[in-house]
Amino acid sequence: MLRALEIRDLLIIDRLDLNFQPGLNVLTGETGAGKSILLDSLGFVLGWRGRAELVRAGADQGEVTAVFELSPGHAARAVLAEVGLPVSDELILRRVNSADGRKTAWINDRRASGEVLRRLSETLVELHGQHDDRGLLNPSGHRDILDTYAALTTELSTSRAAWAEQRAARKRLAEAETALEAVRAEEDFLRHAVAELDKLAPEAGEEAELDARRRMMQAAERIREDIARAGQALGNAGAEGAMSDALRWLEGASDGAEGRLDTAISALTRAMAELDEAAREVEDTLEALDFDPRALEDTEERLFAIRGLARKHGVLPDELAGLRETLSARLSALDHSAEELEALSAEVRRTEKAYDAAAAALTVARSEAAARLDTAVAGELAPLKMERAVFQTEIAGAPEGPDGRDAVAFTVATNPGAPSGPLNKIASGGELSRFLLALKVCLSEEQGGEVTMIFDEIDRGVGGATAAAVGRRLAALAEGGQVLVVTHSPQVAALGAHHWRVAKRVENDVTLSSVTPLGAGEREDEIARMLAGDTVTPEARAAARALLVG
Incomplete structure (x- = not known):
């Protein structure tokens, strides 16, 4: 999980040191205070492609350092070992952006490429939000998500082995036919x-x-x-x-x-x-x-x-x-x-039959898992005030490959009788956020908590009881793991185990952003501000206390 984030001279941040904790971490603040800059900074050190101009005006370079704690079986360890980098319980990523645009990265004090950072980031962080094209909104990854949900490790291994054997048999037959054709010519x-x-x-x-x-x-x-x-x-x-x-x-x-x-x-x-x-x-x-x-x-x-x-x-x-x-x-x-070709053809037929069986078993397992996932998501949508919406995992035929012959896509219909379509095209902003949250809650039960999950204003467009339901599900997701939420919802903020306020200040005509960890009293003030706006009323304070008490 993410333990620390240090930012130096990026955009409107001059110096910032954050120490995150397990559980639900919430970041609140007024619009434009710089909450998105924190995510931009984290994405920068993880090698994600984002803003081109990051260095704070007047600075020679910007720098971000992220410290992660790795459990004994964390997937990041395999990536580090594969690329020949030191492996330990602590992973330190550091990346510098010079004023002329050059970017340099280090992993555990060893120089590394942006590609290695991105490979590591896939094992460290999941970003979920309305503009997330890396996670649940990316259709190309839906089959892998369903396979993880269904725990199809054994079935996938069988299919991949059968695919490799089939390809090898076909190659041997093709080579023999080519060689025979050449021999017959002479x-x-x-x-x-x-x-x-x-x-x-x-x-x-x-x-x-x-x-x-x-x-x-x-x-x-x-x-x-x-x-x-x-x-x-x-x-x-x-x-x-x-x-x-x-x-x-x-x-x-x-x-x-x-x-x-x-x-x-x-x-x-x-x-x-x-x-x-x-x-x-x-x-x-x-x-x-x-x-x-x-x-x-x-x-x-x-x-x-x-x-x-x-x-x-x-x-x-x-x-x-x-x-x-x-x-x-x-x-x-x-x-x-003739005898050799017949023997090779028989081997091809045998391997094709084995692959067909493995691919068919995957299709059956995926269809069963899709039905379970659809039911689970439907159960999560009702408390989020979307009981009339329909989530469906569609499985269609696809060109055969090592992972079978199935194409998987998550589709939604927001109203009865309305046509279904891709998750990222049918739902509105608020609906999309709740679909993503419901889906992630269902998936997290199967995927474990080694990855830090980040939700960027996933509660946008909802309030009241629905926002409270969103907050409860985020808190449930954070149990045994780590969730970071950028939120404008007081109901969500009140459920956080750890709370930071992001604010802007002006010093010598320069706008800077700061992040402050909040204690119990300060949390009440912040949630009251979120409820009331500029003028915090006694009623807002009372409502904030009620939310914090739960």
Whole structure:
């Protein structure tokens, strides 16, 4: 609830500090004293769009600070957490308007945008009055109001989940149909390409292997002669024979050399082993180079086929195997598309049936709640001297969405037989105020008291017993919560738990507005003034005392 409101240099207010309390808070004063300025100031700090020129003449800037007390489960806590602002039991909003029109806001000492202020304001304050386009008079919010009244949290959750599931199923089906259409457009290409790739069956790394084999075969004739000569030079007629003779001669002479030839014999023995290994490698190479000329033709033919197919599809040769799998999968999807589409269509039908059931349940629940609300409002209208008026919650069809297929509108008929119409267009000023009050009394029983409710001259156009009935309902609304009322009605003012008087004064030819909390005696004076006008009579004082006593 709103605990404090501090205003500096706004319009005709130079400095004002107000401490509000739970219950019914009333603000009274003569017309033009500045009561509406208080609401303008509160709207300014809450980010509402209002007057463009707010800074008091001669001041550099205007400033408003509002302090709210947040209960543990208050909806404002979720907004603060979502936007990354500090969350505590106390919420301090401050907004400055410079003389050049710039506006700057802080939330708990952190800079914030006007949009965040407005989001918070929806959880903190409700303004009700003849020109209220944010609350009960706004038809776009009537369905949400009815849903809150009917406590349809579970039904709404079910509908929203069914809607999301239905949309997802429809999206999957649409995507599958689009993909199938694209595949069908290239069916001939796919079948030809897959057949061509299947016939060639290229493997990753095969192109490099074929290229190496081709180069080796192309070079075979040129290098084979040199390798053969080397083989002869290494054989018995060459190095192997000479080294064998040398080893035999040295071994025959070693006994007479008294060990001097042992090292040479060992070296020759090792050399003979290495020479033998070299001769075998040369022989193996000659065998490998001995190929059928047709093998070169076959290798070149497959190598060129792989490279040509890669160019045709715009991929690297090593990517052909993967392309084959991809195109085969698309072709398989095409061949099995009928089964897939039928399965997806069945899922769409299932989700549509679930959504239809959830939306229908919402319609039934809303219709039942609308009847209860209409009866409740009718019961409130009679004490407000509007027993002949008719309030009706109309439910009509609307485009389907996450919250069902219903459009909700509050309509009224002020006289029997008169046509009904929108709440904000049919009722006169005084009638509208009483409709709003009756509706809010009924809704408040379901909505709780975490939001500060503000009624701006909602008692305009009524008096006597009707004004007393308005006051009693405002007092009932304030039980367990907080209500602020700007009023000209002494009957309403007398029922306030806390009373402030708004007055104008002139200092040095400058008009300023002040707000004064009233004690018991001062309240009697103020209510007597409201009853009598400029000249307060003893009869007015007696009537004021009677109203205060109740």
